[in-house]
Amino acid sequence: MPESTPTDLPATAPKLSVYIIAYNEADKIADAVQSVQWADEVLVLDSNSSDNTAGIARELGATVKQIPFTTFGKLRNDAIASCTHEWIFSLDADERCTPAARAEIQAILRNPTADAYYVPRRNWFMGRWINHCGWYPDYRQPQLFRKPALIFDDAAEVHEGYKVNGKVGYFKSAIIQIPFQNLEQLLHKMQRYSTLGARKLERSGKAAGMGTALGHGLWAFFRIYVLKLGFLDGWAGFVLAFGNFEGTFYRYAKAATAKQSWKPVDNLATTETRDPN
Template identity: 85%
Template sequence: MTETSAACVRTGPRPKLSVYIIAYNEADKIAAAVESVLWADEVLVLDSNSSDGTATIAAELGATVRQIPFTTFGKLRNDAIAACSHDWVFSLDADERCTPDAKAEIERILSAPDADVYYVPRRNWFMGRWIEHCGWYPDYRQPQLFRKQAMVFDDQAEVHEGFTVNGKIGYFDSAIIQVPFLNLEQLLHKMQRYSTLGARKLERAGKRPTMATALLHGVWAFFRIYVLKLGFLDGWAGFVLALGNFEGTFYRYAKAATAHLKWTPDQH
């Protein structure tokens, strides 16, 4: 990929751009994320009190680091947007990297924007291969380039945060890269953390699933990824992702189902 493929003739200086990166214990990934956006006018790393040196690595590379205690992902993103100094914002997670083509497209869009928020496709690298199926490509997760006032997230959303768009929506042609897991331990760790947050979200919504519904949701999650989304075409990587989706979904509902059980035996 080359930057010239998305180049255009500018009529004047582009608006300034803030990039924010949310992070928690991402020492093995944060450098690649920060280095991919050092061309921006402002790079903020919003760290939630990492204990592995994430903040130090980011600061040494030139990013401005701010500590924001984690409550929910929705509030974290709203706080991150509020911390940005410029009118245009590009959000990047710690496991993502902005590519040269995506940078060139950002520059072109900012010179003559035709929308207020833009979805950006992501290419995912896992188990030594690009994931082409599983619903992971083009993987439009949420708008990642937007005017500061055009995106508001649900403050209460623990995970899989909802958002409101105020303005016109556009789509990138160029993709960024995500490396979600460097090993299976990271996949299991994320499944554990996100299933706990998801269970809290279910409880807050007043839902009381059973273990049977937890199993049904888990089986459906595997079937949707592996069969309907053609995950089997991604080989063992597709199977592992589908299995991880089963586990994450099952435990999300199972944790909500068992939240009110007493695990300790009665004392006699």
């Protein structure tokens, strides 16, 4: 006789949707999609990339939907609404689902004990695993959740605010993140995120002066490099701490300079250009 199925477990796991948000990630999207091809549905939410992100994702069997970017919060809510199954796993384009995390997802789906789960991430940067800098276990928002359980703040430009409706749990198995393949990508992200962060500061009325920008930047470096032991991660830890300094400084500096009424030179031909000394 065939073995009976325990009454407290479903015969088969509920179906799973995976969504990946992406913008100009042609060098990363293939690895991300391939790591979750076992899922019942893989959606790539592309914000009109100018490279071949969408084409690569389609070739690998993912469903691609174009969603114009306004804020990260709205983008994630739109991504969730696009998923057709009750359970959802979110993955960024620079992340990879590991075999261990896949096995844990499938076990949870058969016998869930929570409505939303935080997943630890292992970050690889400058040829090494980052074990400090606040980058491990590096939980962000829940990544495995029931569709009604997670709602994002539509107005959140960056570092999306969210609300969990239900019980939360934590994975034991980590996924992998490769945030930057080179320093140019780190600088590009710093520029983009500092601009989005400056808009948030302006809207909240927290924009201040350049002294405030420098103070916040120095504190960001000290917090990552000293308090979070970034110095134990070698030069990679220093670069991450310094990048955090730059991103924080420019976030506040951009908000501060946006308030200024600096005017261009009216007439270059008559402008005094003598050495002030």
